[in-house]
Each structure stands twice: as structure tokens, then as C-alpha cells.
Amino acid sequence: MFPFIPRKVSRPTKASISQQQPHPAVAQKEPAEMQRVNELSVAADTKGKGKATKSDLAEEDYAILTILSLSEHALWADPELRRTMDFNAEGYIPLSYLLHHSPYLSKLSPLPSEVSLVKAIRAHAGDHLDVRVLVSAPSRAPWYGRTAVKEDSGGFEVRRKSEGCPVHVVENWSRHDWDARTIYMECIPPHHRSIPGIWRLTRTLLSSSSPSTWAVQVITLPPHHQDKETDQPKCKGFALVTFAELEDVTYILGHWPWDRQPAGQDLDGEEAFKYGFRTLSKPKWQALNEEYLSYRKRLLEEIAENEDEEVPTPRETHAEREPTPQQDGPDTSHPALPNVTLSSPYPPGCLVFVRNVHPETNKTTLRTLFSQAYVLDSVSLEAGADALDYVDFNKGMDTCYLRLATPQHAQILVDYLQSNRKKQTSGLDSKGAEAPPADKKSFAAELVEGTREELYWAKVPEKVRRQAVEKALARSSSDSWSELPAKAVALHGAPDSGERKRKRKRRKRDA
Template sequence: MSTGFQFVPRKLGKASQNQGRTRRLPAGATVVSSRETVESPKSSIGASEEADGFEPREAQHYGTQPGGWGKGKEKETDMSIPQDDYGILISLALSDYALWSEPDLRRTIESNSEGFIPLSFIFQHSPYFAHISNPSELLAVKSIRALTSDVGALEVRMLVSSPSRANWYKKEVGNVRDVLGGHEVRRSDWVDMVERVGGTSRDFWEKRCVSLENIPAAYRTIPGIYRFATIILSSTDSHLPAVQNIILPAHHLDKPGDKPKCKGFALVTLFRTEDVDRILEEWPWKPIRHPPVPTGSVADLKGKGSSLDEEDDDDESVDAEAYGDDSREEELRVEARILGFRTLSKRKWDELKDEYLAYRQRLLDEAASFDSHSHSQSQPSTKQQPGSRTRDDGEEDGRQGSTKRKRSVEDAAEKAPPSQTRQETRKQTPLPPPSTLNGSGSQPLTIVSPYPPNCLLFVRNVHPSTNKTTLRTLFSRTLTASAQNGSDESKAGGGDTDGLDYVDFTKGMDSCYLRVATPDHNSLLVEHFATFPIIQRDGLDAEGAKLLSTSSTSKGQEGQPIEVEAVTGKKEDLYWDKVPEKIRRAAVERALRGAVADGGRHIEDGDEDKAKRKRKRKKY
């Protein structure tokens, strides 16, 4: 009787065929089958990097899902990070600053007698790889081999070992963490780097940190900033990389855990103080100026770039070997100067940050106090206090102040150049920011005013379902009716318009802002709604209903009457600051035209009849 089987069972045959089958991978993937892995030596440290070996992390990188090698719905390969960037990120992850700031990394390197550290440890613990999904060891090894001397010398080796027998028949080999093997990396100066890092401190690195602003758009990534700083420094010392750490400050709108994005500025830590002094001297922190960008490509501006360097510092001698022979570096310097690239030390950057935060908090406190004060002042008092001024006295003073303001506006208009010259002047001289006004309303209205003062109203208690068209009709009718009244005819200002420029209303709100043409329209609306309170019964009510009774009980039953309040001071500055300059300039022009027309009728009180006749001639 024969001792061996003459046939192979069907189930075992299929299993052996499946075990010996080689799976198809995308181009570039190197995965050895289980049978070939078993025949390899059990442990070979420092083996040839070109030999085929089992690399467990690559199966997950090349588009495999945890469920296995499925068809059709395989996840696309994450190629968001180029191959050349791996070497730069690993160099930053193993820099002296990283060893000083991360004790776990330093202890892991010290635990190895040869100074090697697994790439998988860097991928899992380094902050530079925190937002990179499925980093590839294969691409990292290729990038490390292609590193230039200015990035820093790194050494890499591959570990080849047979996996445990329990892992031979597992389907998800790429997700098994207990499989040995992979790549390890170390710095070429690993012998003395730990001792050198131990002698540094926080103050040591703070003095070597600089702020870079207006970085060119093509370099607004961490590897790009590394290349940009390396080219700008043009370091000739290749023993250590010049850049040790790069931080992208978070934006105030970023949420915790969001991927940091470069918005044109970054904090870069250098290793040598000579590089810090050089970059601060060559690219100083100056006020941002926007020179006209020359026509032509950047490559055509090489000669202009050298002249820019000579204009900034005539006494500075430029090494021809470092600058003149490298056209790429020259083009980058020209582009950086056009974009206004500048640097600042970390100490001064912290001072400016504290100053800005204090200024921001002061503005918020002032706005909050102004809102509370204006709200308390808007509540009318029913009792007349002893020694207080009556409303008629306030109106009389308001008329006198308005007359003085109109005369000053008329004097400014007479001294103004012709319309064509005035337009050219406006193009050359932009409007100052609204914060330059003192907000008291005493600032004279001129052609260079940032906005028309006393031309803004805040309206409360409008119907939430109304719209801009209905509100404009409602307030325009009020202005027209008041202008037709003989007593208010002198206040109508600019009889060719209703005086309402814009209704700033958001649907669903019970309040809005009104922009009027002149301060006279401002006071006219405030006085009218204070004297004749009306309510808006529905969203399409463009006429308003008169309030039957002024008692609080009737107001609660019928609804709150529309309240109109003049906006002045800091609140007025903050509102106009959000309005585009083109709209503010047009509002100033309309206010000037209305003020000049009013001034022509109010120069002398005795010439009222003559002013009326002049206005009629304008209509015809």
C-alpha cells in the first residue's frame, strides 16, 4: 500500500492556488508574496535597499480598503503630498529643534545604539505628518535618496524579516501592526546631535525665530516655505540645515483640529544667528507699499531685480557666486520684492501682537459702552428736570449749528477746483478711513471727507416680514410730505430728490439703517416720527397707521411705533467703515450737492423769497 496520497483534495488545492497567487498592484508597488517572504532570511539588518522585501505599509497606501482587495470601489491613492516633500518633512521632523521640543522622539533615538528611528514612528508622532493620511514609506525612501546637501544628510536602511506564522494566511496583511520589517532613518551627525541639543534652551530658539510675511503664493506650504527660505539665505554651510522649524499661525476663524493653512505668513526658526541677522537686514520690516508691477514676466525682470537691491542698500556687496549665477534665485528675489516680502524678529512680532490685541479689546469696550449709553439716552423722560433745556431750545441750537455747518460747506465748495480737476484729485488722493472723524458731527463736509456726517439713521420696530421696497416707499412719502409743508420747505434740500439714498435692511429683522442725502433730511425724519408716531401693521404697509393713543397699554395692544434715531460718533464710524469706498465717495458727492443747494437758500434769512424764485427757475 502506498504511503502517499495519489490525489489532492479539491479544497486544499484551491487554498494552495490562492496562497501562491500574486496579486496585481498598481505601478510602483513592491509587495512580495507570503511564500517568497518565508524563504528570505529571518533577520537581515542593513541589507541592500535595492533588494525586494516585504513592506507592510505599502498595501494600505495603494488604495486598499480594510475589507481587502475589492473591485470597483477601491479608495483612490492619496497623492496629495509630492514625493519631493517627504524628505523635507522628515528633515524637519528630525531637526535639532524637534529633538529639543519632543522628548519622546529624543528618547526613541537614544534607545537605539545606532541612532536609527523607524519611519512609521515619524509618520505617527510628528506634527508635520499629522494631517497627511496614509503616508508612503516607499516615496519617503525615494525622496531621502534624492535629498540635496542644503536640506540635510539623512541615512536610511531597510529591515527584512519573516512575519509570524499566524500572519501568513491573514487577508489584511497591510493593516497588521505586529509584522516586522520596514525602513529606518537617521541623521548623518547622529553621534553628537543629542549632546548638542541638550545644551539649548527656549531662549536659544526664541532668538533664532523670525516672522516671514507676504510669502509668494507658489511657496505657501511647509515644504515650499523651507525651499523659499533656503534659496533666500543661499547658505554655503551644508553641515546642518538652515531651517529648523516652521509654524503656520492659526487664523481666528479656524476651528480646533483644522489643518493649518499658510495665509502668506509663517514663523520660521533658523539654526545660525548669522542667517537671522542677514535675513532681517536684507528684508526689513517696512510699511507695506504697493509699487506698480512692471509689465512682462518675472524672467524679464532680472536686471530690474538687481537695481532694486542696489536702491535698498547701496553699501551692501552681493556675492556674484551666490546670487548672479543662479537665475532661479534671482527671479525669486525679484518676485519677493514685488510682493513686498518682509521679515521681523519673534520678539518684535510678539510686541506687535500684544499691541494689536490691546487695541482690539479697547475698540470692543468702547463700542459696548457706546451702545449702552445710546440705549439709555434713547429713553425719553416724561418729567422736566429743573434747569434742563426745553426741546424748543435744542431745536434752535440745532438750527444755528446747521446754519454754521452749511456756511462752512459753502466756503469749501467755493474754494474747490472745477469738476474735472476735482475728479482727478479724487483719483490721486484716496479717501481717509472713517476713523479719522471725531464723530461729533462738527467735522466740516469737504470733497475729501471719508463719509457724509449726520446722514445715517437707525430705525426700530419695523415689521419683520417687510422688504426694502416697502420701507423706501414709507420713508420717501414721509420726506415728500414734510417737504411740501410750508414750514419745512426750507429743510427739503435738493428739491430734485426725495432725500433717501439707501435702505440697509435684512429680511426677518425688525430694524434697519437709512442713508439720507443731507443732515437736514436726517433731522426731518427724526422730528417727524417723534411728533407723529406710526406703526407698520403688516409687511406690505407702505403708509403706516397712526397710533390712536400714546399710553403704554395702547402701544402694547396696537404694536410698537416706529422709532428713528440719528447715528453719530463711534457707532457711525464703525458703520461707514464697512461700506465700500466707491459708495462712500458717491454719498459725499450727493451730500455736497445738497449742502451747496441749501447754502444758496440759507445764506441770508431775509432773502427767502429770492431763494424760492431761484429754485423755481431750476425746475423749468
């Protein structure tokens, strides 16, 4: 016999997912079951240093994820889940197993406790799921000693109630049958862009046809082409939804077609209509997806070909060229550098675009690598890094923008990268390989001017632009940095034409 535990009789009941009253057999709890829940609740609250990590999901979201974890499609796709259900004569599944093997629950961070799932199921899915407590037997160690037989540790078990399509019928279905029941949803409203949110939105759109709770079988979030296998897919406004009945598929495709008409929408779909919600069958979506992938591949190949044609050939070094007599007129090897004034909206001529950087590199490595263009006899590495104002680089890209302190620094960097064929061998390569492999392209730099330069600086905050203009004015007026273009010749292998530093004579000591 279990001890009697008092409880309140008049407790406010929460509305279930289907807006129905909970089943009496589920709403009432046995005294031993209440004691088990209280003990686990106290253990969960007092564990650790008293700090609990709260999840962003509500109880209703946990209930929805549990329903999707026990759908007909989940049982069809996971043979191990079916064997676990068949192992129990009454069809119960350990909640701990579902928590660690479900594609919906196992990817939550932090992982919810069994107690929180039990509360969510009983509060919002009591009409569709049945939960019971598995009381553990007392330990036999004090009487018989420790044995190799694993004792039952107790816990919670959950099962489906008799509702929806029979499982034995679904077992004979093929993937083609499920694809026929799958649709593609696009332009999902922002506050519904999650798996529980898509489930609620679909239920709202199907409210006129009075669907069952098991109408939605699977919700899949297609990953981005740059996502890794270990990344958790996030809803970007589109998803694939699989239904249990073909009638629901026909209803959604008929009321929310791909080419929508602006009139004739009901109040239930007012929110979806506001954001341009539309649907498409999975076969048509797959055809459009293949067309998009082929177009994207062809476009990338054309861009790569154009980049190869636009990359300037490296100029010969000063040591390989024949000496030419000095001209009395102004130097015309480079165009006149733009003038920076205090009223300039941005520092002109200070932006350099670089291609063929390593996708796995970072801003610190690129700053160190490109600062080598300013390592001269009278300029230290710190001064070179200071000349590089900002590295605009995003992880995974093979291009970057460099903001230089003055137009002189920008021109020196472009000349340096054109005369020195270098390539990053790895993401952390801060020196660059002098002779890159044949399958890797060297850096290609160009000075950004004109409309491209204006469009780039228009996206930069005004405060940052003003600071860049002030820095360019200060550096241009500095005597130490104004000589950098003349000193850049020594960087490309030519001997310095200036006088060498004279050796300091030692003072003779008096005998």
C-alpha cells in the same frame, strides 16, 4: 534566500533637495526590499472600492515635512521622539510612529501612506535621510499556537544621516537659545504660503551662503485670534522660522530688514522683493504683537462704549401711553419713506443693521426670529419671512445686516425691535427671550441711510441690486402689503381699531 526580482537598470534619477546625486548605497535597493515596496503599493492601490483620495502635496513636499519632523529642534522639543530613537541601537525610528506623532505629518488630510513617504524620501532626501525595510518574521502560530507576545509586523524605519548640529549639543540648549534663532517673516509670496513653500523660499534666500539641508529647524504658522484650538493653522502671508545657526539669522535679517530699501537686491530675492517680503527678530516681533493686542483691546472697549451710548432707549408701548387725539395733518412719527423707482441703483430705506446677535447663530434662525415682526392677524409667518429678503450674517460676528423687501417692512422691523427687548439665549434660539439676562444686551436695530447705505449696496452684485429694486416696486404697489404700517400698531399691544371679523351665521336646516 529571497527570490530574484528583475528590475530596470537604466531608470531616470530625480534631483534631490540639495541638487546632488543620491548616495549609491541609498539609490540601490535590495530585492527583498523591492518586493516589500511592490506588495505594499499593490495593497494600497487595491484597498476599498478602487477609489483613491489624492493629496495636493508633491513628493518633494513630503520629503521636506519629514526633514522638519527629524530636525534638532524636533528632537529637543519631543522627549518621546528622543527615547524612540535611543531605543534603537542604530538610531532608526519607525516610520509609522513618525507619521502619527509628527506635528507636520500627523495633521495632513488625507494621511499619506508609508510607501508614498519612502518614495519621497528616496527621491528627494536620500542624502540626508536613510530608510530601510523591517522584514517581519514568519508567524509562530502554526507550530506553537497563539501567544500573548506581540510579533513584529514589519514596516519601514527612517533615521538621520550624520549631518548638521550634533543632537547631544542641542539637548543642552534652552528656549532662549531657540528664540534667538527665530525670525518673523511677513509678506510671503502667495505660491510659497505653505510649510514646504516657506522651506523652499528660505533655502533660496540662503543659497548664496550655501546652507545645509538642516538649516531650517521649525516653521510655525501663528493662528488667528478667532481660530479654535482644533483648527489647522493656515499661512496668511506670515510665519515664524527657526534656524540652526545664528549666522543664517544674521544673513536673513541683514538682507531682508523690516524697513527695506528698494535697491540692491539680487536675482534670487527678486520674487520676494516683488511682494514686499521682510523679516524681524522674534523678540521685536513679540513686542510689536503685545502692542497690537493692547491697542486692539483698547479699540474694542471704545467701540463697545460708543455702541452703548448710541443704542436708543426702548419706547413705551401704546398700551402705556395716554391716548392722544388724532391729528388732521400727516403723521410725523416717522420720516417720509423714500420712493423707489426703476432707475434707482438700489432700494433705499430697505437696509437694517442689528447688533447683539448671538455669534454662534445662523441665517435661518435669524430669519425666523426677525420674521416675528410681521406676524399679524392677516399676515402669516411665511409672508413675514418673505418680507425679509436676505440676512447678511457671518459666523462669529455679533452684528448682521437685514435686507427688507420694502421701506415699510424695514421701518416695522426697527419699531418692533425697539419696542420689544429680546435677546438670543443660544445660537439656535429662533424666538428670543422677552427679558434678557443682565449680562446680555438686547437687540439694537437702526435703519441704515446715507453714505453707509451706498457703501453697503456698492459691494452687492448689480444683478442682485436690480432684483431688489424690482421686488421693492412690486411690493410697494401691492394692496395687501401697503397696509402693513397701519397694522403694525396691533403688534405692540394696542387693540385693533378696525372692526372684528363678524361670526358666520349658521344656516338653519329645514325641519
